[in-house]
Amino acid sequence: MTGDSETDRETLLRVVSTTRAIRRFRPEPIPESDLAAMLFAATRAPSASNRQNFRFVVLRSSPVAKAAREVLGAEYRRCWSAKRQRDGYETAARKPERPATARMVTAMQHFVDHFEAIPVIVLACLIRYKPADPLEGASVYPACQNLLLAARASGYGGVMTQWHTGVEAELRSLLSIPSEVAMAGVIALGRPEGHHGPVRRLPIRNVVFEDGWDTPAPWADDPADARFTSAGPPGLRSES
Amino acid sequence: MTGDSETDRETLLRVVSTTRAIRRFRPEPIPESDLAAMLFAATRAPSASNRQNFRFVVLRSSPVAKAAREVLGAEYRRCWSAKRQRDGYETAARKPERPATARMVTAMQHFVDHFEAIPVIVLACLIRYKPADPLEGASVYPACQNLLLAARASGYGGVMTQWHTGVEAELRSLLSIPSEVAMAGVIALGRPEGHHGPVRRLPIRNVVFEDGWDTPAPWADDPADARFTSAGPPGLRSES
Numbered sequence: 001m002t003g004d005s006e007t008d009r010e011t012l013l014r015v016v017s018t019t020r021a022i023r024r025f026r027p028e029p030i031p032e033s034d035l036a037a038m039l040f041a042a043t044r045a046p047s048a049s050n051r052q053n054f055r056f057v058v059l060r061s062s063p064v065a066k067a068a069r070e071v072l073g074a075e076y077r078r079c080w081s082a083k084r085q086r087d088g089y090e091t092a093a094r095k096p097e098r099p100a101t102a103r104m105v106t107a108m109q110h111f112v113d114h115f116e117a118i119p120v121i122v123l124a125c126l127i128r129y130k131p132a133d134p135l136e137g138a139s140v141y142p143a144c145q146n147l148l149l150a151a152r153a154s155g156y157g158g159v160m161t162q163w164h165t166g167v168e169a170e171l172r173s174l175l176s177i178p179s180e181v182a183m184a185g186v187i188a189l190g191r192p193e194g195h196h197g198p199v200r201r202l203p204i205r206n207v208v209f210e211d212g213w214d215t216p217a218p219w220a221d222d223p224a225d226a227r228f229t230s231a232g233p234p235g236l237r238s239e240s
Numbered sequence: 241m242t243g244d245s246e247t248d249r250e251t252l253l254r255v256v257s258t259t260r261a262i263r264r265f266r267p268e269p270i271p272e273s274d275l276a277a278m279l280f281a282a283t284r285a286p287s288a289s290n291r292q293n294f295r296f297v298v299l300r301s302s303p304v305a306k307a308a309r310e311v312l313g314a315e316y317r318r319c320w321s322a323k324r325q326r327d328g329y330e331t332a333a334r335k336p337e338r339p340a341t342a343r344m345v346t347a348m349q350h351f352v353d354h355f356e357a358i359p360v361i362v363l364a365c366l367i368r369y370k371p372a373d374p375l376e377g378a379s380v381y382p383a384c385q386n387l388l389l390a391a392r393a394s395g396y397g398g399v400m401t402q403w404h405t406g407v408e409a410e411l412r413s414l415l416s417i418p419s420e421v422a423m424a425g426v427i428a429l430g431r432p433e434g435h436h437g438p439v440r441r442l443p444i445r446n447v448v449f450e451d452g453w454d455t456p457a458p459w460a461d462d463p464a465d466a467r468f469t470s471a472g473p474p475g476l477r478s479e480s
């Protein structure tokens with residue numbers, strides 16, 4: 001519930017500023033009416049030529065859902081274990097000056113270790129009508145963001161990950177997903193264990209330019225209460 | 241301003257359900273504080289490993305911005321003219337049973353004819369750290385959607401298009417965009433001429449499945465006030 005006088009913009013900014021990656025979930029299931037509302041929000045998103053070629057395959061607790069979750073869970077543990085070592089998280093998480101990294105590493109380990117127990121998994125898909133293209137994500141990721149924002153605004157939380165690529169063949173077979181359908185991401189949803197603090201990001205002057213690359217926009221000021229990402233080694237972020 | 245007792249979910253659902261593509265803009269500029277707030281919302285979005293490798297190049301009225309807008313405007317007119325004929329919009333727009341298509345065709349023609357006068361153009365970019373990949377859009381299109389939602393919640397409107405690909409070389413040269421940076425989309429922003437009605441989309445049962453492809457989720461009901469896309473020929477939608 002918002003304050004009485006909060007405007008749409010204040011609400012929207014508050015929701016987007018606190019929609020952080022949630023990787024620890026309470027065990028209770030999501031009521032179907034809430035799930036329908038979140039997926040309704042997802043499907044309001046734009047897509048190229050409004051083709052609406054996004055699709056969402058929900059996995060909860062049926063035998064086939066459990067089988068698909070086990071395939072994903074095993075792959076997620078494999079991917080995280082490799083990334084944890086390869087990208088230097090292992091070392092960084094032990095440094096006292098990087099508490100956010102240490103928290104992320106713990107949360108990610110919990111996420112992959114408990115993947116099969118996450119209340120709802122949504123496989124976001126895109127029906128391709130032309131060859132695979134880096135621009136095609138404009139027809140599915142806005143819908144994924146709507147889903148995560150609607151989850152946040154409804155008291156849930158989630159995260160999108162893309163560690164499914166190594167097990168696409170198994171998932172296609174289990175879930176009868178046609179070959180022309182791309183698997184764009186895997187979204188975990190549930191009640192957060194813990195709270196939704198504000199996300200930390202780079203100051204907007206670092207990412208908003210005017211009239212040319214790396215040309216700062218002098219008006220691009222962050223709100224007074226913005227929280228920032230600490231500078232870490234390139235490619236190593238706190239994943240909040 | 242929302243009703244006193246509107247919850248975050250109600251506000252979010254209302255905002256996402258009325259964030260439709262706006263292609264006619266009033267001429268007044270967007271105050272810089274509003275532009276900063278919208279771009280702040282964009283940058284709160286998630287990205288793979290939280291690398292925040294999205295960037296936004298704002299084009300307003302400087303000489304270089306005008307030059308870039310002219311390059312884009314000419315290409316947009318060329319692309320729309322080709323699409324209008326190729327995809328059958330020309331014929332469909334004349335059918336009385338397809339009023340939404342006729343409106344879209346008129347709006348799109350207005351959009352490309354007045355491209356240079358749109359108050360703000362934002363070129364959404366992605367710094368690549370690995371080869372181009374269809375999944376990479378997960379690091380830039382959620383931010384684009386946040387931007388469009390923040391615009392809507394602030395009384396503005398916009399649309400993302402991807403007709404820049406034919407003039408990337410000219411844009412790179414004009415705006416000094418490095419070769420490792422992908423141009424993901426072009427977002428037009430301004431005060432809408434006309435109103436933001438609810439978007440029309442497919443019923444969610446058509447796009448939400450459970451446990452397998454094309455397996456309807458029995459709980460996937462649309463809200464009572466949802467508005468639907470009329471069925472048109474495949475690939476030909478009303479682009480609302």
